[in-house]
Amino acid sequence: MKAIIISIGDELVLGQVADTNAVWLSQQLPPLGITVSEHVTVGDDIDAVTAALTRTGQTADVLLVTGGLGPTDDDLTRYALAKVLAVELELRRDCLEQIEKFFVRMNREMSPTNRVQAMIPAGCEVLANQIGTAPGISVRLAAAAAFFLPGVPSEMKKMFDESVKSKLQELISVDGVKGVIVCRALRVVGTGESNIAQMLGGMMARGRNPLVNSTVADGMISIKIIARSDDETSAQGLIEPVEMEIRKRLGNLIFGCGDETLAGAVADMLRRQRRTLAVAESCTGGWLAKELTDSSGASEFLQAGWVTYSNRAKTDCLGVSTDIIDSYGAVSEQVAGRLAAGARQIAQTDYGLGITGIAGPTGGTDEKPVGLVYIALADETEVKVIRNVFPGDRDQVRRRAVNTALDALRHRLIQRNAKAD
Amino acid sequence: MKAIIISIGDELVLGQVADTNAVWLSQQLPPLGITVSEHVTVGDDIDAVTAALTRTGQTADVLLVTGGLGPTDDDLTRYALAKVLAVELELRRDCLEQIEKFFVRMNREMSPTNRVQAMIPAGCEVLANQIGTAPGISVRLAAAAAFFLPGVPSEMKKMFDESVKSKLQELISVDGVKGVIVCRALRVVGTGESNIAQMLGGMMARGRNPLVNSTVADGMISIKIIARSDDETSAQGLIEPVEMEIRKRLGNLIFGCGDETLAGAVADMLRRQRRTLAVAESCTGGWLAKELTDSSGASEFLQAGWVTYSNRAKTDCLGVSTDIIDSYGAVSEQVAGRLAAGARQIAQTDYGLGITGIAGPTGGTDEKPVGLVYIALADETEVKVIRNVFPGDRDQVRRRAVNTALDALRHRLIQRNAKAD
Numbered sequence: 012m013k014a015i016i017i018s019i020g021d022e023l024v025l026g027q028v029a030d031t032n033a034v035w036l037s038q039q040l041p042p043l044g045i046t047v048s049e050h051v052t053v054g055d056d057i058d059a060v061t062a063a064l065t066r067t068g069q070t071a072d073v074l075l076v077t078g079g080l081g082p083t084d085d086d087l088t089r090y091a092l093a094k095v096l097a098v099e100l101e102l103r104r105d106c107l108e109q110i111e112k113f114f115v116r117m118n119r120e121m122s123p124t125n126r127v128q129a130m131i132p133a134g135c136e137v138l139a140n141q142i143g144t145a146p147g148i149s150v151r152l153a154a155a156a157a158f159f160l161p162g163v164p165s166e167m168k169k170m171f172d173e174s175v176k177s178k179l180q181e182l183i184s185v186d187g188v189k190g191v192i193v194c195r196a197l198r199v200v201g202t203g204e205s206n207i208a209q210m211l212g213g214m215m216a217r218g219r220n221p222l223v224n225s226t227v228a229d230g231m232i233s234i235k236i237i238a239r240s241d242d243e244t245s246a247q248g249l250i251e252p253v254e255m256e257i258r259k260r261l262g263n264l265i266f267g268c269g270d271e272t273l274a275g276a277v278a279d280m281l282r283r284q285r286r287t288l289a290v291a292e293s294c295t296g297g298w299l300a301k302e303l304t305d306s307s308g309a310s311e312f313l314q315a316g317w318v319t320y321s322n323r324a325k326t327d328c329l330g331v332s333t334d335i336i337d338s339y340g341a342v343s344e345q346v347a348g349r350l351a352a353g354a355r356q357i358a359q360t361d362y363g364l365g366i367t368g369i370a371g372p373t374g375g376t377d378e379k380p381v382g383l384v385y386i387a388l389a390d391e392t393e394v395k396v397i398r399n400v401f402p403g404d405r406d407q408v409r410r411r412a413v414n415t416a417l418d419a420l421r422h423r424l425i426q427r428n429a430k431a432d
Numbered sequence: 433m434k435a436i437i438i439s440i441g442d443e444l445v446l447g448q449v450a451d452t453n454a455v456w457l458s459q460q461l462p463p464l465g466i467t468v469s470e471h472v473t474v475g476d477d478i479d480a481v482t483a484a485l486t487r488t489g490q491t492a493d494v495l496l497v498t499g500g501l502g503p504t505d506d507d508l509t510r511y512a513l514a515k516v517l518a519v520e521l522e523l524r525r526d527c528l529e530q531i532e533k534f535f536v537r538m539n540r541e542m543s544p545t546n547r548v549q550a551m552i553p554a555g556c557e558v559l560a561n562q563i564g565t566a567p568g569i570s571v572r573l574a575a576a577a578a579f580f581l582p583g584v585p586s587e588m589k590k591m592f593d594e595s596v597k598s599k600l601q602e603l604i605s606v607d608g609v610k611g612v613i614v615c616r617a618l619r620v621v622g623t624g625e626s627n628i629a630q631m632l633g634g635m636m637a638r639g640r641n642p643l644v645n646s647t648v649a650d651g652m653i654s655i656k657i658i659a660r661s662d663d664e665t666s667a668q669g670l671i672e673p674v675e676m677e678i679r680k681r682l683g684n685l686i687f688g689c690g691d692e693t694l695a696g697a698v699a700d701m702l703r704r705q706r707r708t709l710a711v712a713e714s715c716t717g718g719w720l721a722k723e724l725t726d727s728s729g730a731s732e733f734l735q736a737g738w739v740t741y742s743n744r745a746k747t748d749c750l751g752v753s754t755d756i757i758d759s760y761g762a763v764s765e766q767v768a769g770r771l772a773a774g775a776r777q778i779a780q781t782d783y784g785l786g787i788t789g790i791a792g793p794t795g796g797t798d799e800k801p802v803g804l805v806y807i808a809l810a811d812e813t814e815v816k817v818i819r820n821v822f823p824g825d826r827d828q829v830r831r832r833a834v835n836t837a838l839d840a841l842r843h844r845l846i847q848r849n850a851k852a853d
Contacts, residue, residue, distance in 0.1 A: 026458025304717025
């Protein structure tokens with residue numbers, strides 16, 4: 012089964028935003044046994060959308076279309092679809108009610124322009140939108156099962172998971188299509204892509220099944236193991252020994268699987284080991300705490316966090332003496348250590364993390380360059396400080412500081428667990 | 433003049449990497465007077481590449497193709513192009529020399545597989561690659577001037593800037609096509625897209641010049657004013673009155689231009705007005721402080737931040753009495769107010785922001801549903817608390833809470849500035 016993904020929006024063909032929807036959808040289909048053969052992006056132009064739908068409806072088994080379902084004049088997908096199907100648009104009462112309810116829930120007045128979102132080409136099935144106003148549409152378009160989803164990523168993802176995925180699974184079982192592609196991702200921290208290529212060597216050669224490759228996103232490496240087989244069980248069977256070998260070679264460089272984040276992995280370890288944490292951040296400005304609270308349940312381990320951007324806050328809130336700041340500077344091993352120890356002591360936690368550094372772009376000197384970040388981890392026995400000089404811009408330096416702090420704590424928790432066993 | 437951008441690579445259709453090449457190329461063309469009508473992405477499949485080239489060569493004036501020029505078995509672009517042109521591949525001595533020189537310069541041995549990169553379809557022009565091994569190709573393909581560039585972003589960009597851009601400018605002058613496209617973005621917060629469409633009415637009609645449209649990314653709306661004209665000055669002249677009219681109609685809903693962030697705008701106002709801030713965050717877990725420190729210079733206004741995820745931290749760090757937490761709950765108007773006032777008082781700042789809420793997915797009740805967030809702003813005269821029920825998932829609720837807090841402070845600073853005038 013072949014799928015084509017169509018993205019609609021002037022902002023995409025103008026290069027104003029990256030098309031993350033096509034990326035996400037492309038990741039969802041192979042595990043269902045559907046191969047993505049093409050992405051197409053067109054602007055908010057009815058002729059371009061109509062032409063793309065007509066052409067791809069003849070060549071694909073599945074069409075996933077995102078965007079152009081909004082309430083404004085440049086949202087043309089519904090008109091293009093009606094044109095291709097040669098039907099009229101109908102006001103769907105059920106959709107209108109859903110949209111009205113949405114505004115009541117939001118405590119906002121509904122604009123009359125939103126009414127157009129309840130206009131659906133005749134004969135189409137509607138896909139409910141739980142978190143936005145644009146309903147989705149499902150219909151057969153020439154040879155293809157076509158699904159029209161909102162362009163807002165969160166709405167698109169929820170609609171795919173809740174409505175489209177099961178329909179695709181049904182289609183596959185009806186068509187008796189065999190063969191699936193199963194992908195397993197291992198998440199790695201603390202080394203580079205070329206080093207991983209060296210550690211895995213021939214395992215990453217092309218044309219193998221499973222195929223092993225690596226991708227980088229947001230400074231984190233994922234190692235993908237992609238197996239093609241008749242069914243999920245046998246594909247998993249192909250993946251298993253390869254995964255074991257990779258785990259053997261990379262060891263603790265692997266922190267998780269799938270789309271697990273490093274902060275999520277550390278949060279899980281803290282919860283499982285019933286350990287608590289307090290953080291004190293200077294240059295990362297709250298980013299570490301934000302990452303740790305991205306998933307719910309952080310109240311079980313994160314007792315408190317401080318953003319001590321100013322020197323006075325370092326002194327007043329965490330007891331870093333002005334003497335130490337004056338002698339060594341705010342960006343120093345000594346201040347990082349006091350931040351971590353102070354946070355741990357005041358919040359009465361098992362661990363304290365302290366970060367102080369020069370994220371740039373200004374503020375660097377020869378002795379203390381931009382990218383210099385001290386990261387301290389305090390526990391009941393010691394305060395350990397790591398000195399780093401991170402490359403990259405402000406955003407990259409801060410992200411790397413957050414990840415390095417999380418990874419230091421992860422290794423401490425692994426050690427502790429090993430001792431406890 | 434219409435351009436189609438084609439990206440080739442399995443990693444793209446598998447969703448393993450985002451197609452940043454198409455985004456970058458799309459940004460380069462409008463200033464040259466070339467409209468991008470479509471992006472197409474296909475995998476490393478000779479039939480798919482051949483079909484895409486054949487189809488788009490008939491409809492576009494310009495084709496920009498990236499990827500598939502490498503030395504490995506899955507690099508098929510040269511074969512597909514030879515097939516579409518119905519010519520043979522030829523070994524080009526000049527290309528081979530370039531590639532050999534590259535390896536000498538890199539002090540690395542050339543692999544025999546790199547030899548294939550000097551095989552070019554007969555009759556094509558070669559584009560030099562200064563920083564990699566893959567030469568580019570330029571050729572007329574049916575109706576289109578086609579350019580084939582390497583998939584490595586840095587090589588692609590350099591080749592575009594050094595070889596393709598001037599050729600496009602030549603084409604445009606030969607064809608007698610004139611004109612540029614200039615885009616200006618206004619950033620909006622505090623209302624929805626449909627409301628903006630109503631406020632701007634006919635200004636957003638399609639087919640106008642300048643064209644006005646709106647896009648949403650990360651919960652923030654941008655209003656784009658896109659002008660087509662003979663040269664940059666006259667395009668700016670078209671934009672100016674439209675921008676003034678939009679600013680008149682939307683007033684303080686507009687917080688900035690271009691890619692300015694709301695936190696960046698608020699940070700600028702605080703710095704300009706020499707006012708200081710402290711923040712106390714529960715459900716947003718440090719995100720507000722992180723946003724405020726995304727740009728450098730936050731130490732001028734951000735004195736301190738607290739992440740008081742636990743009740744004890746609320747009491748110990750910010751003096752929220754246990755009585756109040758027990759009586760009203762941690763998520764309450766009262767606690768939000770005390771967090772803001774406590775942060776302001778302890779850090780001795782002009783403003784204090786406090787946030788407490790239920791970000792979900794669990795923890796909601798009928799009375800206090802998921803999405804309920806109290807946001808408090810304290811200054812020298814009062815503590816004002818806003819009650820919100822934000823829709824969406826955990827990430828969206830937290831992001832909306834951060835933006836709403838920033839916007840509350842922005843309006844306070846606007847008021848203050850107006851009084852000061």
